[in-house]
Amino acid sequence: MPTVIASTSADLVLPPTDQQTPTAAVIQAPEAQPLETALADMHVLVEQHGYVVVVYPASVPTAHEQRMFAIRAMLESDRIALLRSDLPPLGVAVLVRQLRQLSVCDFSAGVIASAARLLAHYVYAGAVLNSVTRLDRVPVDLRSHAKSWVPGSQFAVLAGPNPQLHRIGPSAGILSGPDFATQMLVAGGQASTDWVTGTLAPAWQVHTVHEAALPADSPRWWGTPKLAEFAAFLPDISVLYQLVASVRRARCHWCSLELIGDRCGFCSAPLPLPDPEADPGQGAGPGSRLPVMRPT
Structure with missing residues (x-):
């Protein structure tokens, strides 16, 4: 059975792209499921699939995050990866x-878990906001804060991979977008998606725009319910496969799992610094930063 992917909410589990794409498990919040049931469910996932990779947004309530770490500790399992992402909820989905x-695909669980950091560089996730006064996850200058109080103001915000903020208007610039082919998801909240679909998507030369439901966590992440969230991404499995397969692999010195990049996705152990006396032509170059590659 393939490594199972999980998240913290059913609305972060998007419809599959094809018949081969499996669904994801949902790790319920403490108020939705007793600890004993949560332990039993996680135990079943580990036994059936071997490894569990949980990806969740940083806006998840502390109690929910602590529950997941408690489950892993109580099961004494080194086969559960808990990956907190700085992407907004739709980007996490x-x-x-x-x-x-x-x-x-033919990737090991360790490679899949550590690939999350690499793939996040290729998700252009943002939102249209009516106010940035409570936005604390993207840098906001004082001028933008002041403009938030002007009636009718709207802001285009990109959270990742490179944070940007522009006020929407006739003379405003456009957010810098990807230089590769993408599709886009748009989730309307209490703000219109017209600017995203009519201005941003054509400017980014997005091939296809799909509608999605706004994740329940999005208003907390963006600091306002008056938003329309979007995420442009690589949809082609062959390109995703090429990206991950082209990165040099290493072996975690702590848990022995395969990984790409500079940190293990399961135990979070960093790769050791390279031996200055070692032959530079040998090995996978431990200690190097996670490469960011452009698809061809």
Whole structure:
């Protein structure tokens, strides 16, 4: 059975892209499920699939995050990866689906878990906001804060991979977008999606725009319910596969799982610094930063 991918809410589990893409498990919040049931469910996932990779947004309530770490500790399992992402919720949903796509490929669980950091560089996630006064996850200058109080103001915000903020208007610039082919998800909240579909998507040369439901966590992440969230991403499994397969692999010195990048997705152990006396032509270059590659 392939490595199972999980997240913290059913609305972060997007419809599959094809018949081969498996669904994702949902790790319920403490108020929705007793601890004993949560332990039993996680035990079943580990026994059936071997490894569980949980990806969740940083806006998840502390109690929910602590519950997941408690489950892993109580099961004394080194086969559960808990990956907190700085992407906004819709971007996390995209990332979860991409990992689901890769889970049926010939990658080990360690490579799939550490690939989350790499793939996040290729998710252009943002939102249209009516106010940035409570936005604390993207840098906001004082001028933008002041403009938030002007009636009718709207802001285009990109959270990742490179944070940007522009006020929407006739003379305003456009957000810098990807230089590769993408599709886009748009989730309307209490703000219109017209600017995203009519201005941003054409400017980014997005191939296809799909509608999605706004994740329940999005208003907390963005600091306002008056938003329309979007995420542009690589939809093609062959490109995703090429990205991950082209990165040099290493072996975690702590848990012995395979990984890409500079940190293990399961135990979080960093790769050791390279031996200055070692032959530079040998090995996978431990200690190097996670490469960011452009698809061809």
